[in-house]
Amino acid sequence: MTRTPIAIVGCGGMGRRHLTGLAALDRSDFCNVELVAVCDINQRNAEDLADEAERALGKRPRVFSSITEMVRAMPEIQGADVATDTGSHHRVATECLRAGLHVMVEKPLAITLRGCNLVLQAAREAGRILSVAENYRRDPINRLARALIQDGAIGTPQLMIETSIGGGNQLFITPWRHQKFTGTLTLDAGVHNADILMYYLGDVESAYGEARLYEKYRYKTNTGGPGGFYAKWADQIPDRIEATGEDAMFGYLRYKSGAIGQWIFHHAGHGLPQHVRQVYGSKGSLSSPGDRNGRPLRLYFDGNREIADESILDYAPSYRLSPLAAQLFGGERVWTYSFPFVEIDAKILATEYHEFAECIQTGRAPEVDGLVGRRDTALVYALFESGKLGRPVTLDEVEAVAVDAYQREIDEYLGLI
Numbered sequence: 001m002t003r004t005p006i007a008i009v010g011c012g013g014m015g016r017r018h019l020t021g022l023a024a025l026d027r028s029d030f031c032n033v034e035l036v037a038v039c040d041i042n043q044r045n046a047e048d049l050a051d052e053a054e055r056a057l058g059k060r061p062r063v064f065s066s067i068t069e070m071v072r073a074m075p076e077i078q079g080a081d082v083a084t085d086t087g088s089h090h091r092v093a094t095e096c097l098r099a100g101l102h103v104m105v106e107k108p109l110a111i112t113l114r115g116c117n118l119v120l121q122a123a124r125e126a127g128r129i130l131s132v133a134e135n136y137r138r139d140p141i142n143r144l145a146r147a148l149i150q151d152g153a154i155g156t157p158q159l160m161i162e163t164s165i166g167g168g169n170q171l172f173i174t175p176w177r178h179q180k181f182t183g184t185l186t187l188d189a190g191v192h193n194a195d196i197l198m199y200y201l202g203d204v205e206s207a208y209g210e211a212r213l214y215e216k217y218r219y220k221t222n223t224g225g226p227g228g229f230y231a232k233w234a235d236q237i238p239d240r241i242e243a244t245g246e247d248a249m250f251g252y253l254r255y256k257s258g259a260i261g262q263w264i265f266h267h268a269g270h271g272l273p274q275h276v277r278q279v280y281g282s283k284g285s286l287s288s289p290g291d292r293n294g295r296p297l298r299l300y301f302d303g304n305r306e307i308a309d310e311s312i313l314d315y316a317p318s319y320r321l322s323p324l325a326a327q328l329f330g331g332e333r334v335w336t337y338s339f340p341f342v343e344i345d346a347k348i349l350a351t352e353y354h355e356f357a358e359c360i361q362t363g364r365a366p367e368v369d370g371l372v373g374r375r376d377t378a379l380v381y382a383l384f385e386s387g388k389l390g391r392p393v394t395l396d397e398v399e400a401v402a403v404d405a406y407q408r409e410i411d412e413y414l415g416l417i
C-alpha cells in the first residue's frame with residue numbers, strides 16, 4: 001500500500017495522542033501514511049515526540065521548529081497534521097496550505113469564524129485537501145447511532161438533548177483552554193458536541209442561547225489529562241489561573257428538518273455530573289452512552305419496551321464500519337466494544353489518519369472538510385452571539401461574520417480584522 005509522507009505539526013498532548021493513532025494504523029493491514037517529520041516551536045516537545053515515534057514506529061522522523069524550513073528540507077512531505085493549540089490553527093494551517101501541504105487540522109478549525117474563513121480560503125487557493133480531525137463521530141457507537149436514526153428506528157426525529165455538566169473549578173488540562181484569546185473550553189471541547197448534534201440530526205438553522213463565565217479562578221488537580229498524555233508537563237502548570245473564557249453555554253436549536261435541540265455544556269458544574277445524549281422521535285427514543293466508552297446504545301419504545309442488545313442492529317440495516325475500523329474494533333457491525341481508553345482513542349485517530357491519506361491519494365473530499373468544521377464552529381458561536389444580541393441567530397449569519405459582537409475582540413487581538 002502506498003504510504004503518504006506526512007508531518008505532525010504541534011507536538012504537545014494531542015500530538016502525542018496522534019502518534020498512538022499512527023501506531024495503531026501502522027499495526028493494521030491498511031497503513032497508508034508514513035510519519036517523516038515532526039515540527040514544533042518548542043524544540044524539546046518535537047525532539048521528545050520524535051523519540052517516541054522511533055519507539056512506536058521503528059523510524060525516527062526528522063525534527064523541525066519551522067514549517068518553511070521543514071518544507072524546504074523535505075519537499076517529499078505531502079500532508080501536515082496540525083495539532084497546535086486552538087488559538088494558532090488559523091496561522092499554522094494557513095502556513096502549511098500556502099507551503100503546498102494538504103492539511104488535517106485538529107478541531108476546532110479555527111478560534112473564530114474569521115479564522116475559519118481564512119483557512120478555507122487558503123485551502124481553496126492552494127487547491128489542497130483540508131480535513132478537520134473531529135474524532136467523536138468516528139466512534140463506532142456514534143456511527144451506529146446515526147444509522148439507527150437515518151434508518152428510521154425512532155421514526156421522525158423531534159428532539160435531541162445533549163447535556164454535559166461537571167468540572168467545577170478544576171483547571172482543564174492546560175491554561176490556554178480557559179482564555180478567551182487562545183480557545184476557551186466552551187469552544188475547544190464544545191465543538192465536539194456541536195459536531196455530534198449535527199452528525200446525528202443534520203444541519204442546524206438557528207440557535208438561541210448564551211454563554212457564561214462562572215469560575216473566575218481554576219485550580220490544578222488532575223494534570224495527566226485524558227489518557228495521562230499531559231503528565232510530563234505537569235510541573236509547568238500553575239496551581240491557580242485566572243480564567244477569561246466562558247466555561248458554560250446553554251442553547252435552544254432549531255434544525256433545518258424542523259426538529260429541536262436542547263444543548264447544555266456546563267463545565268463549571270458542581271455536584272452531580274451529568275452526561276446525557278438522547279434523541280426522541282415519532283416512534284421511540286434513542287439513548288447514547290457518550291463517546292469513546294464502547295457501551296451500547298439503547299432504543300426505547302412505548303409500553304416499556306427497551307432494546308439494548310445485539311438485536312439493536314436489526315434497526316440499522318445500513319450500518320457498516322470501514323474495513324479499517326472493522327479490523328480495529330472487531331467487526332463490521334460492532335454494537336458494543338471494550339478496550340482501555342488509550343486504545344479506543346488510538347483506534348479512532350487511526351481512522352482519521354487513514355481517511356486523510358486516502359483523500360490525498362485519491363483527491364476525494366474528507367468527511368469533515370473545512371465547511372463542516374466551520375459549521376461546527378458556527379454552532380458554538382451562535383450561542384455566544386445570540387447571547388450578546390438577545391435574539392436567535394442563524395448559522396449562516398455567524399458563518400458570514402454578519403454577527404460578531406463576541407468574536408470581534410478576539411479577531412482584533414489576533415489581527416484578523
Ligand SMILES: NC(=O)c1ccc[n+]([C@@H]2O[C@H](COP(=O)([O-])OP(=O)(O)OC[C@H]3O[C@@H](n4cnc5c(N)ncnc54)[C@H](O)[C@@H]3O)[C@@H](O)[C@H]2O)c1
Nearest residue numbers: 010011012013014015040041042045083084085086106107
Ligand atoms: N480531538 C480531541 O479529542 C482533542 C483532545 C485534545 C486536544 N485536541 C486539540 O488538539 C490541539 C492541541 O491541543 P493540545 O492539548 O495538544 O495542546 P498543547 O498545548 O498540549 O500542545 C500544543 C503544541 O503546539 C505547539 N505549537 C504552538 N504553536 C506552534 C506553531 N506555530 N508551530 C508549531 N508548533 C506550535 C506548542 O509548542 C505545543 O507543543 C487543540 O486544537 C485541541 O483542541 C483535540
